[in-house]
Amino acid sequence: MQRIEALVQRVRAQGGKVTAQRMLIWRALEGDQTHPTAEDLYARLKPVLPGLSLATLYNALNELVEWGEVRRFDAGDGHIHYDPDCSAHAELVCLKCHTIIDAPQEVAPQPAIPDEIAGYRILARSEQYFGICPACRAARA
Amino acid sequence: MQRIEALVQRVRAQGGKVTAQRMLIWRALEGDQTHPTAEDLYARLKPVLPGLSLATLYNALNELVEWGEVRRFDAGDGHIHYDPDCSAHAELVCLKCHTIIDAPQEVAPQPAIPDEIAGYRILARSEQYFGICPACRAARA
DNA sequence: ACCTTCTTTAGAATTATTCCTATTTGATAA
DNA sequence: TTATCAAATAGGAATAATTCTAAAGAAGGT
Numbered sequence: 454m455q456r457i458e459a460l461v462q463r464v465r466a467q468g469g470k471v472t473a474q475r476m477l478i479w480r481a482l483e484g485d486q487t488h489p490t491a492e493d494l495y496a497r498l499k500p501v502l503p504g505l506s507l508a509t510l511y512n513a514l515n516e517l518v519e520w521g522e523v524r525r526f527d528a529g530d531g532h533i534h535y536d537p538d539c540s541a542h543a544e545l546v547c548l549k550c551h552t553i554i555d556a557p558q559e560v561a562p563q564p565a566i567p568d569e570i571a572g573y574r575i576l577a578r579s580e581q582y583f584g585i586c587p588a589c590r591a592a593r594a
Numbered sequence: 595m596q597r598i599e600a601l602v603q604r605v606r607a608q609g610g611k612v613t614a615q616r617m618l619i620w621r622a623l624e625g626d627q628t629h630p631t632a633e634d635l636y637a638r639l640k641p642v643l644p645g646l647s648l649a650t651l652y653n654a655l656n657e658l659v660e661w662g663e664v665r666r667f668d669a670g671d672g673h674i675h676y677d678p679d680c681s682a683h684a685e686l687v688c689l690k691c692h693t694i695i696d697a698p699q700e701v702a703p704q705p706a707i708p709d710e711i712a713g714y715r716i717l718a719r720s721e722q723y724f725g726i727c728p729a730c731r732a733a734r735a
Numbered sequence: 736a737c738c739t740t741c742t743t744t745a746g747a748a749t750t751a752t753t754c755c756t757a758t759t760t761g762a763t764a765a
Numbered sequence: 766t767t768a769t770c771a772a773a774t775a776g777g778a779a780t781a782a783t784t785c786t787a788a789a790g791a792a793g794g795t
Contacts, residue, residue, distance in 0.1 A: 470761045470772060492751075506775045511752065518670060519689050521724070527668035529659060531783055532751080545714050548660050560711045570701045572728035573686050579722045583662065587713035611742060611791050632782075647745045652783065672753060672781075 454482060454522045454537035463520065477502055478513045482523060482537040488544075488553045490532040521576035528553050529583070539577060547586035556582060595623060595663045595678035604661065618643055619654040623664060623678040629685070629694045631673040662717035669694050670724070680718060688727035697723065 454460075457479050461471050481498055489497075495510055514535055517523040524536045526544065530551035536544075541563030543556040566578050595601075598620050602612050622639055630638075636651055655676055658664040665677045667685065671692035677685075682704030684697040707719050 465762090468762095468771080472761070472773065474774070490751090504775070507751095508753075508755095508776075509774055512773080515670075515753095518724075521689075525668060525670065527666060527674060529656075529666065533668060545711060547714065548662075548717065554712070556711055560708075566723075567701075570686060570697055570723055570725075571695070572731075573688065573723065573725040574731055575723050575725040576689065577724040579724065581720045582707075582711055582714065582716050583659075583718040583720065584711070584714040584716040590713075590715055606792095609742080609792095613743065613791075615744075645745070648781095649746075649783075649785090650744055653743080656783095674782080 454479075454517070454539065457483065460522065474502065474505060474509050475513055477505075478510060479517075482517070482535070485537055486555075488528070488534040488536050490534055492532070494535075524577060524579050526579055526581060528581075543580040543582055545586075546581055546583050547589055548583050549585055549589040552586055595620075595658070595680065598624065601663065615643065615646060615650050616654055618646075619651060620658075623658070623676070626678055627696070629669070629675040629677050631675055633673070635676070665718060665720050667720055667722060669722075684721040684723055686723050686725070686727075688730055689724050690726055690730040693727055 457476070460475075460479055464471055464475070477498055478494070481494055487493070491507070491510060491514060494514075495505070495507055498510070499505055514523065514525070517537075518525050518535075522537070522539065524539055525533055526536070528534050528544075528546050528551055529548060534553065538555070542558060543561040543563065545554050545556045546552075561580070561582065563578075563580070566575055569575060598617070601616075601620055605612055605616070618639055619635070622635055628634070632648070632651055632655060635655075636646070636648055639646055639651070655664065655666070658678075659666050659676075663678070663680065665680060666674055667677070669675050669685075669687050669692055670689065675694065679696070682699060684702040684704065686695050686697045687693075702721070702723065704719075704721070707716055710716060
């Protein structure tokens, strides 16, 4: 995710409004490395801004995804997870216990993102490896 | 996805049962290239086996995912999509209209899947490129 | 064929996400 | 400041996805 000032400018430039809700959500995501779900974020933000609606949160999240500022991915646990870190990295998802960790660049190197593929203008790339984590492998044996 | 005979053996080997419902779902997925959602499949299968429950369909799908036989991914349109084609390919997802196409290997080459990353036993890999499709680019201009 | 055992199923209940719309609020300019 | 207008919000309704549990069904031995 870009710095918040850049998001402010982006919203203004397209005739949008910098609302308290958006700022709150942006700040909550900034630097977050926990791959939170929408519910996680809601539980965190509701006490801060009690009037906050879940719909508003989903709107803001989906808009960030459309801008390519945040990645959203399915970890196979029945929840959609969000990750503001759009730098080059893959996720490692355990198919048994659904824990998620970021794969280091060395073990899952990321190619440069091309500007265009098959006529599509490419904004973001997402990669997941699904498998069985060390703990679950041990538990099974 | 492997051939259906292989799935039959797999289920038997782990003490499971080859039910009519599983066979039906497996056959529906075999060779499907439409990236269907669970609802798509349900609509297709319900007339064939009217007693079929959505829960059964989800069970079967999630079990295939856990076996690494089918990939499931979030196309950002509010629906989870399933793809029985686990051969090496990335998906191209339009952030505006949410159409999904398979990227040819030439434009998005797939590395070999390592057996293990950071202690995880790797079973599957998923890759998506998010962007704006040619039609939406034209519409915007 | 008939039990027995254990898995799977159907349908309802629950939870997650998106959609809808009257109302509120930010931004702009007088 | 204040009025104006477009855009965002809140909250509830609608839709999507998952979980739960009693009942049904397949496999294997008798």
